[in-house]
Amino acid sequence: MATTFKPLTANDITNTRTLLHEAIPITGTIFSGTYGGNTIALGSATNIKNYAHGIFESVYDYPYLSSSANHILDLTVGYSTGSAISASTNLQNDKKVNIYNEMATVLMGHDISGNILRFDEDGNISEGGTKLNECVFMNFARLLTKDEIKKGSFSFEIGASASFDASGSGTPFEPRILVQDTNAQSNYFVNSPTGEYGILKVVSGSDLGGSLMNGHPVGLLFYQAGVAVLSGSLFGTSSAVRSTAGTGFGTLSASMAMTGTNSFQSFLTGASIQNACDAIRHRIYNLSFNNTTELNSTIYFCRASHNDFNYSSNPSYLSSSQIVVKNSTSDQPLSYITTVGLYSDDNQLLAVAKVSEPLRKDPNTELTLRVRLDY
Secondary structure, X not given: OOOOOOOOOHHHEEEEEEEEEXXXXXXXXXXXXXXXXXXXXXXXXXXXXXXOOOOOEEEXXXXXXXXXXXXXXXXXXXXXXXXXXXXXXXXXXXXXHHHHHHHHHHHOOEOOOOOEOOEEOOOOXXXXXXXXXXXXXXXXXXXXXXXXXXXXXXXXXXXXXXXXXXXXXXXXXXXXEEEEXXXXXXXXXXXXXXXXXXXXXXXXXXXXXXXXXXXXXXXXXXXXXXXXXEEHHHHOOOOOOEOOOOOHHHHOOOOOOOOOOOOHHHHHHHOOHHHHHHHHHOOEEEEEEEEEEEEEEEEEEXXXXXXXXXXXXXXXXXXXXXXXXXXXXXXXXXEEEEEEEEEOOOOOEEEEEEEEEEEEXXXXXXXXXXXXXXX
């Protein structure tokens, strides 16, 4: 325990902030059948966990009963009461509406009248504009996103054909659509209760009937919340998304082979949430982003002047009232610094730092020790 203390002034303390990034690539095989393949029954892949409540399913990188399994994301679908397809006769209608309302409440908040704000296609909520009424929600695990998703790093590629192998060449996921949060580093919104979000746009791709309008918004990405909201327009045949109306995602069905004749709207109203999630995840070709870990540091510059800390408080420093490191009484005092302690105002020890090797200290030397606390 120290018997002398040296106060730290404002000039001795500084704060820094460092952002650490880690690349997170997620291959489509994790979503579409690494553990079981496309020939097994829907929902029976061992790395996909379904629940009795039936409102979302969880994706793991290994069979979820394994101790090595890591939770990747939760996948679900929903639509607002403002959607043209909302009807009480739909399968799991209340659950799909409740999912949309819950996600919108958390991510978009309420207006001044207390009404839940719907997801907005271009982020300009006050200006009205097109609303995202039918959505696919991808909730990424905190294990992957850390403090937030790095802006401009999100990339999502999905198969655009009506069948598992539309070309007939044995090549699944052809053609494909690439979606990214392009230019999000400087073009993002802060009008969400959860923080910042960017617009997901089509970068490249085509469907079976016409090319996509590259640059068209097809969803939102909430960086701190770690949630991607995909618009139903990405899966439909709307000419607002495609330069010419084609089949493309308009034939999305619950089959693993991705065949059928249902439009996305009909599919969303007639299929269960689990079947909808199974069909959508079996179209995912790959997904990647960089996460962000915010490292905050406080740096203390502990300065030992020439006349400071030249004596040790260690009992072994003295023997018979004599300083043992002196060869003669005329020698200058001498000590070796091995530890730095940070104390509170009432002299309570809060933190301890060790130096790599003892540092010699006498009246002819001055030392500055840099102590960093990360949090």
